[in-house]
Amino acid sequence: MGTGQRLESLDTVRGAAVLGILVINIQLFAMPVAGLLSPTLLGGFEGWDYAVWAVGHVFFEGKFIALFAALFGAGTVLLAERHRAAGINPWIVHRRRMLALAAIGLAHGILLWMGDILLIYAVMGLLAFLFIDRTPRALMAWGVTLYTLPILLTMAAGWGLTLLPTAGFIKLASASPSVHEEITAAIEAYQGGWLTQMEQRLPEAFTRYLIGTPARLGWLTLGCMLIGMAAYRSGFLTGAWSQQAYARIARYGLGIGVPLSILGIAYREWRDWELLSGFFFSTQLSQLAVPLIAAGWAALIILACQRGWLGFLHGPITAVGRTALSSYLLQSLLCTLIFYGHGLGLYGEVDRPAQLLVVLGLWGILLIAAPLWLRMFRMGPAEWLLRQATRIPGPVPMLPPVRRPRRPGAG
Numbered sequence: 001m002g003t004g005q006r007l008e009s010l011d012t013v014r015g016a017a018v019l020g021i022l023v024i025n026i027q028l029f030a031m032p033v034a035g036l037l038s039p040t041l042l043g044g045f046e047g048w049d050y051a052v053w054a055v056g057h058v059f060f061e062g063k064f065i066a067l068f069a070a071l072f073g074a075g076t077v078l079l080a081e082r083h084r085a086a087g088i089n090p091w092i093v094h095r096r097r098m099l100a101l102a103a104i105g106l107a108h109g110i111l112l113w114m115g116d117i118l119l120i121y122a123v124m125g126l127l128a129f130l131f132i133d134r135t136p137r138a139l140m141a142w143g144v145t146l147y148t149l150p151i152l153l154t155m156a157a158g159w160g161l162t163l164l165p166t167a168g169f170i171k172l173a174s175a176s177p178s179v180h181e182e183i184t185a186a187i188e189a190y191q192g193g194w195l196t197q198m199e200q201r202l203p204e205a206f207t208r209y210l211i212g213t214p215a216r217l218g219w220l221t222l223g224c225m226l227i228g229m230a231a232y233r234s235g236f237l238t239g240a241w242s243q244q245a246y247a248r249i250a251r252y253g254l255g256i257g258v259p260l261s262i263l264g265i266a267y268r269e270w271r272d273w274e275l276l277s278g279f280f281f282s283t284q285l286s287q288l289a290v291p292l293i294a295a296g297w298a299a300l301i302i303l304a305c306q307r308g309w310l311g312f313l314h315g316p317i318t319a320v321g322r323t324a325l326s327s328y329l330l331q332s333l334l335c336t337l338i339f340y341g342h343g344l345g346l347y348g349e350v351d352r353p354a355q356l357l358v359v360l361g362l363w364g365i366l367l368i369a370a371p372l373w374l375r376m377f378r379m380g381p382a383e384w385l386l387r388q389a390t391r392i393p394g395p396v397p398m399l400p401p402v403r404r405p406r407r408p409g410a411g
């Protein structure tokens with residue numbers, strides 16, 4: 001897709017989403033997953049550590065990954081429209097694209113980082129294409145239903161468990177020695193060499209892929225994709241709405257979503273940070289707030305573009321969005337070099353305020369590297385690889401990475 005064909009608002013929101021995802025992902029790179037599920041399990045949960053976690057939980061956790069999924073759905077519709085206009089069957093291209101993305105994601109999840117989302121996007125992207133010709137209203141209805149249903153079912157299951165005579169198991173499970181043993185084992189594994197990490201990463205990745213995705217994560221992702229398709233078709237994500245409309249969406253999205261997420265934190269504190277009761281109830285309250293806050297963020301970002309609030313950052317953020325896949329993978333590469341044993345080996349040793357400093361540093365790298373790359377090439381390296389894998393064979397040979405043409409008279 002050439003630069004002139006791109007919709008800049010989609011790229012800008014996508015770039016902000018890639019950057020925002022790292023605020024939460026940094027915790028999965030730097031510490032065991034239990035630290036995200038129940039932050040008190042890792043100790044030191046007070047003062048600035050608590051403040052950084054709380055702000056991240058309310059404004060970032062789940063919000064930018066949901067926005068990223070919505071943009072994925074929007075991109076699916078955009079590409080289908082362009083392929084149809086060119087006389088190409090969009091399903092053939094989309095199917096190849098998802099298979100190639102699945103291969104990249106599987107390699108990413110197995111070889112580098114257990115928190116991969118690309119394989120999940122590929123699988124759900126195949127299902128999302130079934131809705132490609134639906135109206136915006138139908139897409140929104142399906143998206144909201146698929147998103148909220150697993151949340152409501154989880155809350156119902158948690159409520160049912162509290163009625164059992166053995167309901168005290170919730171508190172016991174949170175304090176179980178096995179939880180702390182798993183935390184210690186994860187720290188030792190990821191501070192070790194790459195092969196030692198594999199013993200820890202493989203079961204974590206496949207649990208996420210084979211259990212978490214069909215049980216819950218996949219449906220949340222698919223719901224966000226369909227909502228994104230509706231948002232694209234309605235003109236919301238393309239910047240076609242008025243500034244007053246975007247301000248209204250930001251006001252209502254954040255005004256309802258933020259208190260709902262704070263209520264989830266209050267419930268956790270009331271339940272003394274029990275792991276399982278937190279998952280069944282407080283996490284679900286926060287999950288209900290995710291699409292509201294994500295919509296608020298999207299509206300704010302588009303409004304900022306319209307009013308020029310981003311200033312000199314507009315171009316670099318848009319460049320990150322145009323190289324979103326490459327930037328996402330680069331985040332994983334740099335974070336694993338910082339925290340894993342084949343790099344600096346800081347896994348489990350960096351508190352949340354220091355993790356935030358790492359995030360700011362990595363943001364700086366991405367905001368500098370993406371524009372510099374696009375001065376020389378038309379797309380990121382991972383985007384080029386995905387393009388080549390989905391190209392329909394024809395008389396025109398596939399070319400090596402597309403370098404920008406040299407300007408006339410340039411040395």
